[in-house]
Amino acid sequence: MSNPLPTIDARNPAGIDYELFLDCVHCGLCTSACPTYVELGDENDSPRGRIYLMRAVTDGRIALDAQVKGHLDLCLDCRACESACPSGVQYGKLIEPFRIHMDKTGVHGDGLGWFKRFLLFQVTPYGGRMRLALAPARFLQWTGLDWLFGKIGLFKLLPRTMRQFHDMLPPLGRHYGRLPEVLPAEGKRRARVALFTGCAGDAFFPATTVATARVLQKNGCDVWIPRAQVCCGALHYHSAKEGPAQAFARQNCAVFLGKPADGAGWDSVDAIIVNAAGCGAMLKDYGHLTQGMDCAEQGAVIARKAKDISEFLVDLGPIPPTHPIKMKAAYHDACHLCHGQQIRKQPRQLLEMIPGLELVPLHESEICCGAAGSYNITQPDMAERLGQRKAKNLLATGAAAVFTSNVGCLMQIGRYLRQHKPNLWIAHPVDALWASYTGTGPP
Ligand code: SF4
Ligand code: SF4
Structure with missing residues (x-):
């Protein structure tokens, strides 16, 4: 008689629903989408291999030693395997709790100085x-x-x-200081939104924050920029530090479900707008992150209201930009936008509205550039390989501009492209949109 499945409590110290492991039928259709497998060709560095390793550790068949941990740490959590998997394996729901478990049990440390x-x-x-x-x-x-x-x-x-x-480091522009807490819609009001400005993204690319706010105003939105908002928690969460990530989530729940200090007439906002793919994916996962917390209900509301700027504008019906930007451009799909949020068409739609801008196809557009949150700091060798690979594909397009919707990708791609072609315009699609609205063109 075959052994029955052990109970979840007995065999999943990482708190993973054991059924999620069983969704994987080992077909291997995900391997060619996995950046680390594509680079190394090692089954242990493929999604199928990693699922197998996590399950084997959970079953007690193998030990969680440094080698196993090394294969799991090398995963970018880019979730390209989820997009490729025909069986609907929720890989993120496996690797993230497993990493938290590894961090809690202190197995071999985090390897960071x-x-x-x-x-x-x-x-x-x-x-x-x-x-x-x-x-x-x-x-x-x-x-x-x-x-x-x-x-x-x-x-x-x-x-x-x-x-x-x-x-x-990208070219560092002067920071705008502080925008008014509420920016009024231009013309007839079509929506009331809150703007999530983020932490590092705003420090590195302040002009993109301003462009996002202005584009929203131009498209008929009242824009509230809450003063007390904090980091979305993604940096901590993806480094297996759940507690600090939950503390950030708690504060954001309280902030974004409130209203402006001088918010007479404001009820709840129609959407919470995010311009960084990593932060957007995290906010959309607040329902999961806040599970069991006192702010779980609010977390679910935030998750519903969070929208990437491109997703929101395309749904709203964007005001067409009029000033031409005559150049060839390539668009790189940030993992947390295309795999994490299934948003692929909308940023391209916005770019294609710009007169004169010719969007050219990019080979391996959905393969991670190696940024992946803090990955280029924690796994510099693999990050470098993927960064060079992405740069090579981008250079082959002959584009004079590269657009992508995530701060980490902008920095990583910029780093490797500058080595070859220092004068490329590397920016967020919303920067291009604003340049075309205002006729300011590329910097
Ligand atoms: S994760 Fe999906 S695609 Fe990959 S081996 Fe398992 S079932 Fe197949
Ligand atoms: S998340 Fe990315 S790096 Fe990790 S196994 Fe899936 S495809 Fe590979």
């Missing part, structure tokens, strides 16, 4: 701290010293981690 840990968890998720940390880099860029130091090879003397951070 104190500096990376400090930067990732104490600086990056806090907009103000991040802006402060970027001030010296901004000064070097503005004065031209950054170019000079690069030319004489001074940055090569930096420790590897510092050099990585430096190489990822």
